[in-house]
Amino acid sequence: xxxxxxxxxxxxxxxxxxxxxxxxxxxxxxxxxxxxxxxxxxxxxxxxxxxxxxxxxxxxxxxxxxxxxxxxxxxxxxxxxxxxxxxxxxxxxxxxxxxxxxxxxxxxxxxxxxxxxxxxxxxxxxxxxxxxxxxxxxxxxxxxxxxxxxxxxxxxxxxxxxxxxxxxxxxxxxxxxxxxxxxxxxxxxxxxxxxxxxxxxxxxxxxxxxxxxxxxxxxxxxxxxxxxxxxxxxxxxxxxxxxxxxxxxxxxxxxxxxxxxxxxxxxxxxxxxxxxxxxxxxxxxxxxxxx
Numbered sequence: 061x062x063x064x065x066x067x068x069x070x071x072x073x074x075x076x077x078x079x080x081x082x083x084x085x086x087x088x089x090x091x092x093x094x095x096x097x098x099x100x101x102x103x104x105x106x107x108x109x110x111x112x113x114x115x116x117x118x119x120x121x122x123x124x125x126x127x128x129x130x131x132x133x134x135x136x137x138x139x140x141x142x143x144x145x146x147x148x149x150x151x152x153x154x155x156x157x158x159x160x161x162x163x164x165x166x167x168x169x170x171x172x173x174x175x176x177x178x179x180x181x182x183x184x185x186x187x188x189x190x191x192x193x194x195x196x197x198x199x200x201x202x203x204x205x206x207x208x209x210x211x212x213x214x215x216x217x218x219x220x221x222x223x224x225x226x227x228x229x230x231x232x233x234x235x236x237x238x239x240x241x242x243x244x245x246x247x248x249x250x251x252x253x254x255x256x257x258x259x260x261x262x263x264x265x266x267x268x269x270x271x272x273x274x275x276x277x278x279x280x281x282x283x284x285x286x287x288x289x290x291x292x293x294x295x296x297x298x299x300x301x302x303x304x305x306x307x308x309x310x311x312x313x314x315x316x317x318x319x320x321x322x323x324x325x326x327x328x329x330x331x332x333x334x335x336x337x338x339x340x341x342x343x344x345x346x347x348x349x350x351x
Contacts, residue, residue, distance in 0.1 A: 087136065087137075088128055088131050088132055088136040088137050088138040088141075088142070089128075090124050090125075090127045090128035090131060090142075091124075091125060091128025091129065091131070091132060091136075091138040091139070091141045091142035091145065092128070092138060092141060093121075093124045093128075094121050094122070094123070094124030094125030094126070094127070094128050094141075094142060094145035094146070094149070095121070095125060095141045095142070095144055095145035095148065096121075096145075097117055097120050097121035097124060097145075097149075098117075098118060098121030098122065098125060098145045098146075098148035098149035098152060099121075099145075099148055100114075100117055100121075101114045101115070101117035101118040101121055101148070101149065101152035101153075101156075102114075102118075102148050102151060102152040102155065104117070105118070105152045105153075105155035105156045105159060106155060106159050108159075108163050111155075111156045111159055111160065112156075114152060114156050115152075115153060115156040115157075117152070118149045118150075118152040118153040118156065119149070119153070121145055121148065121149040121152070122145075122146060122149035122150065122153070124145065125142050125143075125144075125145030125146045125149060126142075126146060128141070128142035128145065129142035129143060129146065178215070178227035178228055178229050178232070178234060178336060178338050178342070178345045215227070215345035215346060216345075216346060217288065217333060217346045220333050220345075220346035220347050220348045221345060221346065221347045221348070222347065222348055223236050223237065223238045223239075223347055223348070227336065227338075227345060228272065228338075229338050229339070229342070230272070230273060231271065231272060231273035231277055231282065231338065231339065232269055232270070232271060232272060232273075232277065232282065232283065232338045233269065233270045233272055234267065234268070234269045234270075234283065234336060234338065235267075235268040235269075236265055236266070236267060236285070236334070236336060236347060237265065237266030237267070237268070238266075239263045239264065239265045239330065239334060239349065240263065240264060241261050241262070241263055241330075242262055242263060242264040242299075242302070242323065243255065243256060243261065243262045245264070245302075245303055246262050246264075246299055246300060246301070246302050246303075246323065248303075249301055249302060249303045250300065250301035252300075252301075253299070253300035253301055254300060256299075256325055257325070259327060259328055260325050260326065260327060260328060261325070261326060261327075261328050261329070261330070262299040262323055262324075262325055263287070263323065263324055263325075263326050263330055264299075264302065264321045264322070264323045265285050265321065265322045265323070265324070265334065266319070266320075266321055267279070267283065267285065267306055267319070267320055267321065267322055268317070268318075268319045269283060269317065269318055269319075270315070270316070270317040270318075271312040271313065271314060271315070271316050271317075272314065272315070273314060274314065275314075276311050276312060276313050277311070277312055278309070278310065278311050278312070279306055279309050279312065279318050279320065280306045280307040280309060280320070282338060282339060282340075283306075283336065283337070283338055284296075284335075284336070284337040284344075285322040285324065285334065285335070285336055286324060286334070286335045286337075286344070287324050287326045287330065287332055287333075287334055287335070287349075288332050288333050288334075288335060288346070289326065289327050289331060289332035290331045290332045291327070291332075294335075295324055295325060295326050295327070296324060297324065297325040298323060298324070298325070299323035299324070299325055302321055302323045303321060304319070304320050304321045305320060305321060306318070306320030306321060306322050307320070308320060330349050331349065332349055333346045333347060333348060333349055334346070334347045334348075334349060335347070
């Protein structure tokens with residue numbers, strides 16, 4: 061007969077599980093960098109002068125984003141950010157090129173407009189001096205002890221044109237009719253027109269214009285008639301509804317002509333000079349108020 065010892069018994073416990081270390085996450089900083097650089101390039105792409113640097117940033121962002129996309133296809137994260145960076149870089153580069161073309165066109169237009177100050181045309185234009193006469197004039201000036209100051213250029217405030225003279229530039233040939241006080245005509249045109257303020261009068265200037273440019277022009281947009289009083293103040297307020305308003309004339313093509321009236325509220329008696337500006341950036345030419 062066998063006996064079993066009454067002492068404690070021990071059972072073996074399973075070994076604790078060994079923790080599994082996850083594989084290290086692969087970063088993709090190039091995708092992030094490409095996206096950020098391309099975004100900055102896009103924000104700067106429409107700013108003049110600065111957008112020259114924006115184009116370089118767009119190229120750098122494009123390269124970084126492409127490299128980031130290659131890494132993403134090999135298992136790195138942020139594939140979507142890399143694609144977005146590529147798109148932003150391409151858009152930024154295109155925006156830079158488009159904006160520079162636009163700004164260049166605007167500068168060309170401004171430069172052309174600065175040369176569009178009206179001058180005398182046709183028979184009214186001064187004749188070129190004969191070479192011999194010019195040489196003799198130069199000799200006379202050399203020997204003169206106290207030469208007289210040169211006369212002011214025609215069309216300036218000190219030497220205004222008369223209303224009988226035709227002026228023009230590359231786009232317009234313009235004849236201004238003689239201004240006249242016109243409240244009676246304006247009131248007859250529309251009884252709801254308000255009378256001029258105390259000390260002021262409504263004066264109408266007839267305008268006849270021919271478009272001579274290469275594209276199209278609208279008289280009431282391109283031609284501006286104003287009044288400069290003896291008080292050195294420019295007056296440009298309109299007069300309400302007037303007969304034969306120049307604003308009723310639509311767009312003209314090369315060779316097209318139009319007639320119409322312009323009205324300005326001026327000091328009573330119109331002491332001063334009238335001005336005509338042909339083009340948004342052109343200088344005005346002056347006309348004698350009662351010439």
